[in-house]
Amino acid sequence: MTAPRSAPRPPSRWLFAAFAYALVTAAVTMGLSLQTPWLGLRLSPWKEGVRVEASQGPAAAIPVGARLLGLRTVGAGPGAAEIALRAEDLIEEPDVMSTYAQIDGFFARQEQIASVLAQPQVQLRWEANGPVSEALVAPQDRPISSLPLLFWFQLVVSITGCLIACWVWVLRPHDWGARMFGLTGLLFPVFVMPAAVYSGRELAVSGDLFFALNALNHWGSIMFGAAFGAIFLVHPRPLVRPVHMAWPFVVFNLWWLSDVLRLAPSPAVGMQLSVITEMLLAMGFAAVQWRQSRGNPLDRASLRWFILSLMVGSGLFILLIITTAMLGWLPPMPQGYAFGFFLFIYVGIALGLRRYRLFELDEWAFRMLLWLGGALAVVAVDALLILALDWSAGPAIGASLWICGALYFPARQWLWQQLAHRPGMQLHELMPDVVRIAFQPSRRAQEDAWQDLLRRIHDPLHLEADPGFDQPHAQVQDGGLALLVPACGGLPAHRLSYPSRGQRLFSTKDATFIGALCQLLNEAESSRDAQERGAREERKRIARDMHDDVGARLLMLIHRAQSPELTELARAAMNDLRTALNVMDAHAIPWADAMADWRAEATERCDAAGVTLAWGAPQQPAGELASRQKSVIERALRESLTNALKHGQPRQVEISVALDADGLIVRIRNDGAPTHPEQWAEGRGLRGMRHRLEEYGARLDASTLPDGRTEVSLRLPLAQEPRTATQEASS
Template sequence: MPITSFLAVPARILLAVLALCAATAAVATWGALQTPWLGVAFAVDEAGSVSARGLPGGPAHGMGEGASRLALSRPGNRAGLDVEPDDLIEEPDFFDEFARMNRFFDRQGKFRALLDGPVQAEWTRADGSRATEVWIPGARPLGSLPATFWFQLAVSFAGCLIACWVWALRPTDLGASMFALTGLAFPAFAVPASVYSSRELALGGELFRALSAANHAGAFMFGCALLAVFLCYPRRLVPAGALWALPVVYGTWWLADTMQWLPSQNWTRMGIMSEMLGAIALAGVQWRMSRGRPLDRAALRWLALSMLVGSGLFVFSTTGSKVLGFFPPISQGYAFGYFLIIYVGLAFGLRRYRLFDLDRWAYRILLWLAGALAVVLMDAALIVWLRWNPAFSMGVSLLLCGWLYFPFRQWLWRRLTGARGARVDTTFPDLIHIAFSPSRGEQERRWDALLGQLFDPLDIRRLSHAEAEDPRVATLLESGQALWVPPCGGLEGRVLRLADRGSRLFAPHDAELAASLSSLVQKAGEGRDSYERGVREERHRIAQDMHDDIGARLLMLIHQASRAGDGVAADVARAAMSDLRTTLSALEGRSLPLADALADWRAEMAARCDAAGVDFVWNEFVPAMPLPDMQEALPARMKATLERALREGLSNALKHGGPTCIEVDVRAGNGRLDIAMRDDGVRGAGRSAPVAGPASVGLGLAGMRRRLAEYQGVVGLERGEDGCVLRIFLPLGAGAGPGASVEPAEPAEVRA
């Protein structure tokens, strides 16, 4: 690794924090080893009696198992100090009254003074006899430090490193800065507690007071920082300067606690409890403020999960040990592990690191925890209030929770996750409809509709290029705010944004579902391509047979009629040959550029008008035609339909109108084709002009409309004093095709 990368700012910050943690651990270990050591293991039974035993290799190794009523004094001085249960408590906050806590500190100071020299110990043996020995306290060995000491250091430093890691990656974020402050506060209250809770018997009274005050200061600072986190994350609720009110208020509270100005230690607990309740209330405010922001809500959801899991485990462990007796009471040192659970959750929420991976199973953990707590609390209530047998009450609790809670849990799960139970097999009919839709535009619309039905995103955007690293695989983008659906079956790739109308993030199971759907669409598209390939091959065979058989017969008929001088039969045969060519072209399915199709129609119509002795005018408004519209491939069936319509219109004009001139105007552009065929049949034939207006609908016009309607085309025939006008409108592009659902606007000049 290059040295410049290693010494980047985040690395320097983490190295500095790691060095600080190591130095703090060294100081705490040194402080814990400074107390003189007797080598005695103390225990307090349920009746409140203190028992002791000497440890091998220690000054008190001569004291056997079952020793009780231990008293320590100076050699030759009969006035000693009996070891009481209160002397062995881990945490001085156990006392409600300051008077009892002061007595505890005084006794700690006296015990510590006794340990500065030889100590006379007197105790009662297991057989009831009294024993006396003089012990010389020694230096405390490192191996005598209990596991709780190291556990408290480990979890507090782990929390501190996590918090500083988040801040190092986001140093300008106020929420991350406040989170880092909670990380510094964690060792501030855990390290002093690790020193005095792991003592063998006594610490100096003043040192104990100082460590207890530091523990309280760290706890108040942790609460202030936690309040500050929810005041500015994910949305800032107050100005940054207003956050200084927190240390002012709770710093004053801590000072009153340290100086014992408060009535009792219950007021200290109330201060810390107010911080915890305030954090929960602010989390609720943030939840309301983050409406419509799924990423913020996902972060808050994970924060709530971590807090409830930590507190829930605490309730479960204390209830299980004290009421149900499932396991022995947990030590305060190990209880600090619950803070680490909350800490890891806060880190995940603030860092937003793969938060969507945790979205659904975060709910599962919450509901599982709620079920476990429901069983435990109901069992405890039946035992305590109704005095039921524990085994019987547990069975009843499981039965009641099974009947009441678990149906409610399933309902709540659907409400929380918005799960629709979408499965791939239920989408098979829709996938088949997509693959076998008659046009590409219809396929795209059906694919959008299916994705909208399954994921209900706020936005579906088609992309010709991929935004994912691997464009062939469905991928989560932007921390779950978007989902990349790869191209499949000839359909474009898509980016879906904000699932369930913005109420949640996309999760890995969404990507798996999208990948499965894309794969099925691809397979269905390949099946359709194979089917269409077979159809094309069969049509080609039929077209070839018709060309070789019917075409040859018509060509022979044209030659024979021409040699016999039968012009009518020859013209009919030529018309049949033209129709056959149109049909064969449609069967072959070969697309043709619009410009080439217009050239073919112009040549055919000009030849027919010339043969009939009618002037022919063809107007192409080329300057108004964008080149892409002119070069766009016209599907074979659409070309055949238009060709038949123009052929039918020209035949009607020549047969029934008796015109002297036929004029055709063609306009193409903006995704549409407009053709107007005018004749002066009434004027040219010298007939009386009919009443102007829409022409009556005959079989020929009805057939045109029916065929063009397949492509959303519109046909109108208008008869006026100057002749008849046949108007044809047809949409071009992806929206035009058999069965397309988009109805184009009818041109203004078509009135029939």
């Protein structure tokens, strides 16, 4: 029996573990910085010596602007050697030296100076526009307030970068790309915080400690670069198996050993060249990923932000620190501030998460990070009040909570609004378009207008109907590549793919926005349905009145007419009235019933005229015909038959009705006296027939066949509804 597996730890617990790791490394860094003896001086290089920029505490007697010449141990006798101070003693980063001999000599001098400072009393020799003076100083424990701004800047940068990277890692623990990114976050303090110790020193630290911190800084930097290169080996798609990602770490660990053991020809080869090589490898892996992600906007989106962030962060650091140290193009800027460039990497990828949802993180993860930022803000303000204003812990924590409550929450709300993607269009701007869609004259026109609106909003590469999607709400699928729009307003569901021509991904905000738009369309369609119901009721009332009044009088006229011509005229008027009433009924009519009506009327009229009728039509036509379409076909057929019987005086009339994919085709042929269609005079009936047909996109053609018969053909696209002046105005 297997033991039950323990439930996975929640992401918040892992994130706070990373927070604890960052705080521990910061505490160790502060402890190492505070264990060095303190003179109370702020020094800077000046020509070949050292200049006093500020003095307090034990060495407060030394004036600002004095040149500190040297120091020696008190009680070692008058012949004790003095250590003359040089500008090189204040070098922030020894990697700028060109040889290992120079670096090792620098560490030896640091050991000598640190051993003097470790004594109870130190004799300082200085000069300030006059004779050389001496001061007896008793070094003290270094207070935390004496740590320079550069020290705190490096601590904040390393903690921030570490937390952002670990935040991504703990939320996607099984993603190798996220794992490597999280590893860079864990390595970030490893090479930044040792540099913070020796770059923030007052004058010197122990040579052995300096060497160890410098070696740790090198190792962290090289492993950081290897981890970043490994990201591009597995993200956005794996180029190698995970086991092979160990090779860069093995190779560059050996490279680091060659630097520490002084086996490399120079520091430029042992340290700087390794970092540049890692940068070039990362760019090469990124180029391969870019090529393989062709046609995949999801991969391209994440890769684009990784490359941009890496180039801005690491590129600026390499340009301003490593390259200038190797080639001497420019005097290098303080390394501690240059570490801030690495923060561009983490902030840039966080922005990429907002825009492209790298590693498929959800919006709640942003809320977690913002709340963690609030906790850090309270701690930072509390420490600032205690250190800067010398407040006690009680008032300081109260004031920090008040300050953060007043400033942080508005800032957090603004930042959340910036992080959350919102569509470029607002609902109130689209309301006229929604109403226009609802009042289109046909379903086909509605669907075309709806698709046009969806294209305007999201500009997708692909848009197609998706009848299989039956959910009531819009959904984002395929990691943001697709958005499923529910059926609304009587229109089918649709699937949108690759928004903004494949330049971004869909988000839950897009789904919410489309859902609200669908609700508006449903409401507009309901308003149209209510309007049409009222119109139908009114048409029914008018139809009843016409049937009861006009129909009864026409029927009376048919029975009491004294001449056949008057009877025929009344009968034709009755047929027209019946056709008009059918249109007002507005119900769809089966094809079989419509063809039966047309055949019955044609048979009756041909029998009355003594003409043989040859009828041809499908036996069992499927589907239905709109009443308005039946009306226009019926009137055109009636007018064509009238012209054939009146002007041609034929012996036989042939009528054929056919249905195909393009619509309806009706042909009326007669064998009467042949006349060329160009000689026909277009009367009111023919003009009216053409006008009605044009409303439906139909075409009427007349021709003389080779056998001498006259043919009138009617082609009507059944999918198209008429567009009247009223409908044009409403749309």
